[in-house]
Amino acid sequence: MQFFLEVLVAGALSGVMYALVAIGFVLIYRASGVFNFAQGSMILFAALTFVNLVERGVPFWLAFGATLLLLIAAAFAIERFVLRPLSNGSVITLFLATLGLSYIFEGLSQIAWGAQVHALDLGISDDPVSVAGLSLSSFDIAATAIAGSLVVVLALVTGKTNLGLSLRAVAADPLAALSIGIRLDRVTVIAWSLAGFVALVAGLVWGARSGVQFSLSLIVLKALPVLIIGGFTSIGGVIVAGVLVGAGENLAAIYLGPTIGNGVEGWFAYILALVFLMARPTGLFGQRTWARI
Amino acid sequence: MASLPAPLAAALPRTPRIRALATVLAVATAAIVPFALGADYLFGAVLVPILILSLAGLGLNILTGYAGQLSLGSAAFMAIGAFATYNIHLRVPGFTLLPAIVAGGFVSAGFGVLFGLPSLRVKGFYLIASTLAAQFFVPWALSQYGWFSNGSASGVITAPPLTLGGFDLDNPAGRYAFTLGVVAVLTLLARNLIDSPTGRAWMAVRDMDLAAAALGIPLGRAKLLAFAVSSFLLGIAGALWAFTYLGTVEPAGFDLDRSFQILFVIILGGLGSIRGNFLGAAFVVLLPVALSMIGGAIAGPSLDPALLENAQKVVFGALIIFFLVAEPDGLTKLLDRALPYPLELDRPDETPPAGVAANV
Numbered sequence: 001m002q003f004f005l006e007v008l009v010a011g012a013l014s015g016v017m018y019a020l021v022a023i024g025f026v027l028i029y030r031a032s033g034v035f036n037f038a039q040g041s042m043i044l045f046a047a048l049t050f051v052n053l054v055e056r057g058v059p060f061w062l063a064f065g066a067t068l069l070l071l072i073a074a075a076f077a078i079e080r081f082v083l084r085p086l087s088n089g090s091v092i093t094l095f096l097a098t099l100g101l102s103y104i105f106e107g108l109s110q111i112a113w114g115a116q117v118h119a120l121d122l123g124i125s126d127d128p129v130s131v132a133g134l135s136l137s138s139f140d141i142a143a144t145a146i147a148g149s150l151v152v153v154l155a156l157v158t159g160k161t162n163l164g165l166s167l168r169a170v171a172a173d174p175l176a177a178l179s180i181g182i183r184l185d186r187v188t189v190i191a192w193s194l195a196g197f198v199a200l201v202a203g204l205v206w207g208a209r210s211g212v213q214f215s216l217s218l219i220v221l222k223a224l225p226v227l228i229i230g231g232f233t234s235i236g237g238v239i240v241a242g243v244l245v246g247a248g249e250n251l252a253a254i255y256l257g258p259t260i261g262n263g264v265e266g267w268f269a270y271i272l273a274l275v276f277l278m279a280r281p282t283g284l285f286g287q288r289t290w291a292r293i
Numbered sequence: 294m295a296s297l298p299a300p301l302a303a304a305l306p307r308t309p310r311i312r313a314l315a316t317v318l319a320v321a322t323a324a325i326v327p328f329a330l331g332a333d334y335l336f337g338a339v340l341v342p343i344l345i346l347s348l349a350g351l352g353l354n355i356l357t358g359y360a361g362q363l364s365l366g367s368a369a370f371m372a373i374g375a376f377a378t379y380n381i382h383l384r385v386p387g388f389t390l391l392p393a394i395v396a397g398g399f400v401s402a403g404f405g406v407l408f409g410l411p412s413l414r415v416k417g418f419y420l421i422a423s424t425l426a427a428q429f430f431v432p433w434a435l436s437q438y439g440w441f442s443n444g445s446a447s448g449v450i451t452a453p454p455l456t457l458g459g460f461d462l463d464n465p466a467g468r469y470a471f472t473l474g475v476v477a478v479l480t481l482l483a484r485n486l487i488d489s490p491t492g493r494a495w496m497a498v499r500d501m502d503l504a505a506a507a508l509g510i511p512l513g514r515a516k517l518l519a520f521a522v523s524s525f526l527l528g529i530a531g532a533l534w535a536f537t538y539l540g541t542v543e544p545a546g547f548d549l550d551r552s553f554q555i556l557f558v559i560i561l562g563g564l565g566s567i568r569g570n571f572l573g574a575a576f577v578v579l580l581p582v583a584l585s586m587i588g589g590a591i592a593g594p595s596l597d598p599a600l601l602e603n604a605q606k607v608v609f610g611a612l613i614i615f616f617l618v619a620e621p622d623g624l625t626k627l628l629d630r631a632l633p634y635p636l637e638l639d640r641p642d643e644t645p646p647a648g649v650a651a652n653v
Contacts, residue, residue, distance in 0.1 A: 035418050085618040091417070092363055096560050097617050099553065103610030107603040115599060221425075221549070228422045261437040270426035274411055277422055281415045 006134050007254050008247050013140035015246015017205060020147045021223035022230065022238040023154065024198040029232045030158070031167040031191030032083065033091065037098045040220025041105035042196060046071060047203030047212045048109045051118040064200070071196030072189075079188045087174075087184075106217055117213040122204060143205050147239070150201060154194070155235050167191060225269035229276045231286020241284060245269045320477050336465035337538075339582075343574045344469075344476045345533045350558035350570035351483055352526030357556075358564035359487060360519035361499025362412055366424030367527050367555040369408075369431040372547035374401040374528025375535035376441050379450045383443060390536065391457060394475070398529040404431075405524020412516045416502075428552055432544035449543045452536040468537040475533060479526060484567055486522065495519050496565075527555075557609075561616055563623025572624040580612075581605055 021043065028036040046067055053063035082097050089097075126139035158164035169177040170187045178184055206216055222245075230241030252268045276284065323340075353367045378397030381388050388396065404427070411423040435441045436448035443450070455462045455471060462471050486492055494515045497505035506512050535542040554577060562573025588601045620626055 082614055082618075089617065089621065092357070092564075093617055093621060095363075095418070096556070097614050099556075100610040100613030100617070103606045103613070107606030107610065110603045111600060111607070221429075224425065225422065228419055232418065261433075263433055263437070266433055267426060267429035270422055270429055273422040274426055277411060277415045277419055281419060283419065286419075 002133070004251075006136070007250050009134055009136060010140065011247040011250025012243045013136065013144050013246065014250070015226070015242040015244065016144045016147045016239065017140075017202075017209075017242075018219075018222050018226045018245060019230075019239045019242025020143075020150065020198070020202045020205060021219050022226040022242060023151065023235055024195040024202065025223065025227050026230075026232060026235050026238055027154070027158070027195045027198065028191055030171050032188050033094075033171060034083070034098060035091065035095045035232070036101075036195065037095060037220065038102035038105055039195065039199060039223070040217040041102040041109070042071070042074075042199040043203040043206065043219060044214065044217040045074075045105045045109040046196065046200040047120070047207040047216055048113045048118070050200065050204065051120050051207060051212045052113045054120075055118065067200055068197060071200060072193045075189045075192035075196055078192055079185055083188055084185065102217070102220075106214075110214070115214060117211045118207075120204065120207040120212050122208045124208065126209075139209060143209070146201065146205060150198065151235055151239055154198075157194075158235070163190065222269065225273040227283075228273040229283055231283025234283070234285035237283060237285030245272060248272050316481075320473075323473055323477075336469040339578060341469055341472050341538045342534075343571070343578045344472045345530050345538055346555065346558055346574035346577060347571045348476045348479060348533065349527055349530035349555045350562060350574055351480060351567065352523045352530060353555050354559045354564065354566070354570055355483065355487070355495070355526065356519050356523035358559055358566070359492060359499060360495040360516060360523075361502075362409075362516060362519060363418070363421060364424040364523070365421050365549070365552050365556070366408065366426075366428035366431075368531075368547040368549070368551035369424070369427040370401045370405055370524040370527040371531025371534060371551065372431050372435060372544055373404050373524075374398055374531035375542060375547070376435055376450065376544075377401060377528065378532035378536070380441065380443075382453060389457075390453060390455060394529055394532045394536070397532045398525040401528025401531070402521040402525040405520040405527075406517050409517050409520025409524075412520065413513045428549055432547055435544035447543055447545075449541055450535065451541045452539075455537065472533055472537045475529065479529065480567065483522070483526065487567070491515075491518065499565075557613065559623075560613065561623055563625035566623065566625040568628075569623050569625035572628065576624060580609065584608060 021039065024039045024042070025036055028034055028039075049070060050063050050067045053066060054060065058066070078101065082101065083094075086094055086097055124139055124142045126137055128135050129138045129141070130136075131141070158167055166177065166182045166187050167190070169180075169182055170184060174184060177187075202219075203212070203216060206219060210216075226238055226241045226245050228241075229244060230237030230239075249265045249268050249272075253265045256268075257264050280286075349367060349371060352370075353364060356362050356364050374394075374397045376397075377400035378390075378393045381396045381400075382390055382393035385393075385396075408423050408427040412420055415423070439445070439448075442448040445451075455468060457471060460467075462468060487495075494505070494510045497508065497510055498512060498515050498519075502512055505515070531547065539546070558570060558573035558577050560573070561576050562571070563569030584605050585601055588604065616623065
């Protein structure tokens with residue numbers, strides 16, 4: 001029982017790290033209806049840029065700010081050269097454009113910074129600590145705290161401010177939002193910049209855990225089932241879904257793995273997502289959509 | 294093998310004869326010209342993969358371009374087709390390679406229906422959970438259980454010798470001719486299916502499923518049939534990929550990147566276009582060749598392969614965005630504009646015959 005609980009909680013904590021990635025998707029999806037596949041490669045780009053600046057002697061916060069500025073510049077470029085020309089495109093067209101973006105981000109970050117693995121030390125120790133009789137990793141707990149505070153901040157920004165209101169207005173009806181004077185281009189840039197900020201935080205946390213390397217961009221594949229279970233539009237939903245996926249995946253790897261073979265965690269989350277979708281076709285907390293003929 | 298039957302034009306009454314003639318000419322050119330050139334590299338490394346990717350693109354196009362169901366799991370169905378063909382040929386007596394390939398396509402179609410079942414309840418982007426589940430589960434299962442690959446290490450399967458009715462086709466030209474025959478026949482069948490009420494129903498579902506349902510189109514049946522036909526074509530493409538192109542293949546060869554590659558074929562070629570699949574496949578196969586030639590010409594032999602690979606990624610990503618912005622209908626539309634008169638082999642609905650138009 002003790003072991004079961006440890007597996008469960010450790011999985012749930014690492015699931016919060018998946019949610020950290022998925023939040024970036026939600027921000028962009030809510031503001032512009034774009035399913036941004038490039039979120040994973042933005043994480044790679046952000047983490048690689050940051051770690052290379054730090055390795056060249058730039059202080060932590062300066063490197064953080066410089067990377068953030070680059071991501072904001074990227075948000076401007078993406079709005080101007082990709083999203084604005086495609087503003088009348090279908091959702092599939094926009095999704096495919098972000099697939100193209102992810103190739104550009106991956107290629108550019110590796111041309112600029114090379115392909116070697118970088119260690120990243122955020123000063124968070126990774127020791128076993130005992131919480132309520134369970135042996136857990138202190139790093140996982142710190143990562144959960146970071147993700148949790150990020151969620152609170154983002155939930156306040158998007159829920160309680162005028163900016164959040166205009167983000168939602170643009171998502172609900174771009175034309176109506178335009179006609180009451182909301183600057184569509186500005187809102188898009190802000191949403192992508194926020195997603196860039198989330199990508200930077202996620203990149204640092206993931207990079208500190210598993211090294212800054214190309215595989216960071218593959219986290220997107222871990223975040224997708226989380227996003228699907230949580231619903232594309234709910235920040236709180238992806239946290240709940242992240243915990244579910246993380247815990248389920250860890251339990252499956254420990255208890256199912258020996259019976260049906262290793263590597264269960266590669267696909268388990270997707271089957272879990274399918275099960276949830278059959279019960280709730282727009283995720284746990286996703287907005288239901290209505291259509292009229 | 295030289296060309297399709299001459300009275301093809303008469304068999305396609307609703308389309309202008311010039312289009313049918315163009316099809317015959319294209320297939321005849323594909324059947325004759327490379328043999329006259331006779332370069333093995335051209336067959337093995339260029340034409341065969343272009344044809345197979347065209348067929349895979351056609352499969353995905355039926356699901357995504359015509360029926361409007363986004364799929365990110367094409368490679369999984371290619372893997373099912375390849376491994377089913379391998380096992381049927383190996384274990385079922387009396388199945389030579391061609392019947393085994395067709396049977397492999399049917400196995401793949403069955404799994405396509407299985408993974409398409411969620412589409413009855415789930416719409417839009419949420420549906421990618423289903424095809425991604427296939428994408429990650431299938432290669433895992435194929436490499437996990439040795440039975441699928443007859444006990445070989447890491448799930449590698451090796452192609453049996455390619456023979457057809459006593460003819461030995463196990464050489465580059467023979468493999469090309471075999472691939473061309475299969476792809477030409479399946480493309481013609483798919484074209485006719487798309488032109489039938491079934492294909493019209495798919496397009497109605499794609500354009501607005503609620504309206505299609507109100508018109509009396511059975512949504513579930515239309516979607517599942519699209520999954521079945523799409524997976525059938527993808528499965529056969531996978532079998533050809535394994536048996537006439539690569540020779541040996543492992544489950545990891547059918548990964549998510551392969552699925553994306555096929556997605557690029559249909560985006561760059563043109564969603565909802567048959568000719569676009571061939572144009573897109575040619576582009577996807579030839580672009581890396583061209584880029585490495587250009588890279589080699591600029592930087593000389595000392596070119597860093599990692600740099601080249603990353604530069605290819607950037608160019609590829611930029612081209613995708615460029616095409617989406619400049620021409621959302623893909624290369625097929627560009628070709629149309631370049632031609633002096635419309636020569637579309639598909640979408641006859643855009644230029645209905647005069648009699649039909651008068652009745653509407």
